[in-house]
Amino acid sequence: FSQALDKPGADGTYTNALYRGLVADYKTAAGDLGEALKPLQKEAVDGLEYRLFGTADQAIEAQPKLSPRMADCREASSLRGFLERPANVAVSGNEVPLAVYAFTNPRTRFQPVVSACHDFVYTGGEDRLDPATLTVKLRLQLLWGPPMKENEPKTVEKVEDLGVWEKSWQVPAVCIDPKPGPEPGPVCSARDHYLDKWVTGGFKQSFAESAVHTPNAAVVAELRVKLTQFLAGRQKEYYDRVVADLATPGKPLFLANAALTQAVRLLQEYTEAGFPTALRGDDLMQGLLRGAERLPGDTPDDGVVTSVFRAASAAYDSCQPAEGPGSPCTAATTFNPFAGQSREWLVDCLSWYRGQLPPDRWSGDPVANTVLAFARHAGDSLRGRFDAHSERLAKKVYTEGIPAVTEAAGLL
Secondary structure: OOOOOOOOOOOOOOOOHHHHHHHHHHHHHHHHHHHHHHHHHHHHOOOOOOOOOOOOOOOOOOOOOOOOEEEEOOOOOOOOOOEEOOOOOOOOOOHHHHHHHHOOOOOOOOEEEEEEEEEEEEEEOOOOOOOEEEEEEEEEEEEEEOOOOOOOOOOOOEEEEEEEEEEEEEEOOOOEEEOOOOOOOEEOOOHHHHHHOOOOOOHHHHHHHHOEEEEOHHHHHHHHHHHHHHHHHHHHHHHHHHHHHHOOOOOHHHHHHHHHHHHHHHHHHHHHHHOHHHHHHOHHHHHHHHOOOOOOOEEOOEEHHHHHHHHHHHOOOOOOEOOOOOOOEOOOOOOOOOOOOOOHHHOOOOOHHHHOOOHHHOOOOHHHHHHHHHHHHHHHHHHHHHHHHHHHHHOOOOOOOOHHHHHHHHOO
16 A cells, blocks of 8 residues: 555545555446447447437438439439429438438348429319319329449339329310311410429429328338347347457457456455455445445446346347348337346336436446446546545544454554
């Protein structure tokens, strides 16, 4: 020791600098463990900016890009009949943006693209006196198909309507082209005429102001299920990778956990050497160092960190990804990495860490966050016990000493 246990420091601190340093080193090592987990989470989301443990309706910054022009739904490949898209025909909710963004990866078998098209129908107006009706339906669609290849068109295997906007107008009959045959006269078929008048005739503005929108809730609900299974598959891949890296010498996570474990062992040994009397009568100190709710680390008698992440991984055993690691779970269920955890501070503690862990230390994994928060909390609690016993020592309330050593010294 750099000074006697019962001698306060120059700043008036009762606790010996060695013990203050050991607690600080432990908390630093816990933070380093959290940092070592972040790259594994980043790999699980393919480096994209969405939350691995977020929900299927999580908001993300990336949004689908919709073309300002819409083709005819029945003749998408035609070079004619395009309409400018009104502002009200747009993606709503968070599920579609997340699917378009997150599924765009070679590891995803089917990827959606958002598209809009129109059904532009002109009826009636068979002669100049016959009233005509213009009905426009604009459809927002998800086009599903294999991952797109550069400079190649999208292969579409399934089309789903996300919603339909519809509006009708009574319009004058427009007669064009003479009728062929023995009875000359005008033919009133004006679809192309009104297509050309979509903007200049005020139809686009009118549509944006008062078209009736009918969303397809069933498609969005199905998409939410797909996203939940997709996220669960990535979560399983992440926890499996964590367990593997914890057991692989040389991996950054293995090294971080080894440093954390070393910090725990130093606290155990130095506490038993310097505070044996206090330790024998302090249930909290005993619990923090050797008990069931001890400082997280992987000591020989209790591999806290590894056991916690093994339990998290096991919670996804029924996921059954159909196409290998990281592919969506096939099981239609939700997964909870806290299920099966036996440690009291992990049970029902999904958000407890938010009050204990600074936001810049959140790892993104709720289990890891809770482990790190408890490590900080337990470290602070142990420091509090050191402070309390050190003050009592300085004030001569009690004395410390290893019993065997004290007894031997008394025989001299």
